[in-house]
């Protein structure tokens with residue numbers, strides 16, 4: 001499988017184990033005994049891709065089908081990419097080392113916009129034409145999934161289909177229909193028509209988009225009977241949805257190398273800046289006994305020393321404390337840590353912290369997101385100052401000394417007062433530490449990490465124009481100025497250029513495709529990696545293709561403008577988003593879904609109410 | 617509590633794991649096996665594990681081993697059975713039992729090295745080695761780089777196989793807990809001088825020997 005020449009190449013690049021496969025838990029099948037060969041591509045490094053729960057779930061789900069063989073593929077790091085090009089080695093799957101070109105379906109998971117150029121790099125390395133229209137039946141079907149597909153219009157021309165929403169059953173259904181078409185020898189067009197009938201399948205080429213002179217969208221016209229609005233797919237009975245209890249255990253240090261169990265899907269909080277909170281609606285939680293037994297099996301089968309209870313907001317699981325009580329005996333006996341990565345400030349109880357600190361003590365992260373109550377109300381981050389202080393106190397009492405706070409800047413309605421509020425919040429936490437008679441040994445440290453706010457589709461802030469780079473720089477400078485006085489406060493923030501690019505791609509339309517391609521061809525790749533980010537290549541590509549970034553990023557979008565994603569339905573309606581945006585302008589908060597339903601529309605996907613309100 | 621030594625081969629795809637990766641792999645394998653492995657006490661309990669002699673990334677070996685502790689007495693068969701299916705491709709367990717020698721006894725390692733390329737060039741490497749009084753290579757340690765003469769350190773270099781595009785030789789290299797000579801240094805030297813593709817060579821550690829050149833098994 002690996003000859004001398006290839007071995008020599010592998011030994012000349014960093015971390016060769018990224019490119020060899022062979023980890024415990026890999027699935028091998030006989031290629032002659034399967035009908036559909038699926039390459040699951042993650043357009044980032046092995047370490048990042050292998051930390052991604054979605055990939056593990058779909059790998060498991062697809063390989064459960066006898067007729068499908070799903071294999072993995074990641075973006076080779078730049079050193080390996082150069083070597084592969086130099087030696088004419090086409091991009092291959094890790095399990096069988098088959099060139100991607102020979103697969104039936106090549107699926108990319110789009111987790112973040114800044115991985116789009118990596119998709120192009122991978123197609124390029126595989127010798128597959130970029131544009132869907134340039135690929136005939138002899139090429140694999142190129143499909144996309146993952147959260148970005150809620151508006152992947154900027155890359156829509158590169159994909160044959162997009163799978164919207166939750167992939168568990170959807171991907172298998174796509175393979176099933178594809179297989180039938182293949183057996184009947186149908187053309188690519190006929191196959192796409194058949195696939196477009198599946199709920200959650202979006203065929204970009206079946207939508208004709210017309211633009212106005214002012215560059216906004218005039219109309220979106222479906223062709224070939226394709227649905228006018230494409231609905232995302234969801235798993236209705238998430239409570240009883242089994243999850244993989246044996247997964248590939250990555251070899252070369254994955255970022256999150258631990259067992260991961262998804263305790264709930266969706267989020268009840270409705271933070272207005274958070275795309276995940278809206279596109280994963282409605283809220284559904286997994287049965288606690290299923291979670292407990294599955295987590296135990298997963299740890300047993302993989303040998304992991306840590307199990308992470310993941311979700312957007314784990315402490316919102318109604319039976320979380322019971323679940324922890326069930327898990328504590330076996331995790332302690334088997335020396336497994338429990339990690340709760342997404343605790344919320346407002347229901348962070350003492351007994352909860354006790355349960356997790358019994359096992360492990362490290363830094364604690366909290367996300368107040370904004371520095372003043374007024375701004376937190378605008379963004380609907382329903383966390384009060386008292387709650388932050390109380391949490392800090394509990395954390396210090398629990399022995400933590402390092403607290404990390406996450407904030408955003410450039411939020412709607414933000415003033416310089418709010419920027420100062422970020423530092424004030426950190427300062428207060430430090431003051432609390434010193435005021436405690438029973439404080440832990442040592443000195444407190446508060447790190448504040450401030451991200452530039454990026455308005456995203458399907459959020460109430462989808463209309464809002466992002467702060468321009470100049471304003472963000474001024475705010476960052478002011479933040480540093482405020483924080484100068486206290487050495488125990490560490491400040492970090494991200495690059496405004498990167499945020500601008502992300503904002504353009506997030507709410508972009510199909511006119512961006514040639515610019516993205518040009519950016520890639522002139523060297524943009526691994527854009528989310530600081531050391532690779534090439535802003536100049538992007539700006540030149542935009543300019544050469546008549547793209548004005550500000551049009552996409554910084555402009556307020558009137559409610560009646562047709563957005564590039566308006567023909568896609570992720571559950572929440574535009575009507576609801578407008579109402580919620582209006583509420584935010586008046587600093588009126590929205591209650592969590594389990595307290596009050598605002599009829600966002602997501603329950604229609606479920607076919608019933610999200611919660612039984614009589615019980616509350 | 618008793619110490620167990622597991623012997624294994626590292627071949628095929630597994631040669632691309634670093635020593636650090638390998639430690640994690642074994643740790644996890646022991647955990648999955650369900651064997652009554654002894655954990656260190658304290659706040660952060662971990663499996664006590666020592667590897668006899670680390671192997672370089674890219675090299676194969678027939679004679680690797682590591683020690684760990686079990687809380688109960690177990691037979692070789694029980695241990696090997698429990699470990700089945702827990703390891704990545706290319707790592708093959710060959711024995712489990714009480715440690716039979718101490719790592720400090722190791723003085724040499726026998727390597728079998730296959731070089732690829734034009735026959736003449738490969739032959740030149742060997743004759744150059746035999747004819748030279750000195751083979752000076754640069755050895756890098758954590759802090760400094762030193763020039764050393766490895767000619768006198770490498771013993772018994774013998775060509776065992778030749779073909780049109782490859783040459784295989786065996787040789788003894790100093791090895792052990794106090795001093796180690798990585799055969800890659802010789803191959804890099806051949807690479808610089810005669811254009812051998814160093815990374816493309818197959819390097820196999822065949823066995824370990826003590827100071828009297830007795831094989832340690």
Ligand code: SF4
Pocket residue numbers: 281282283593594596597598599600601602603610611
């Ligand atoms: S329908 Fe109501 S309860 Fe369900 S997600 Fe929307 S707002 Fe929340």
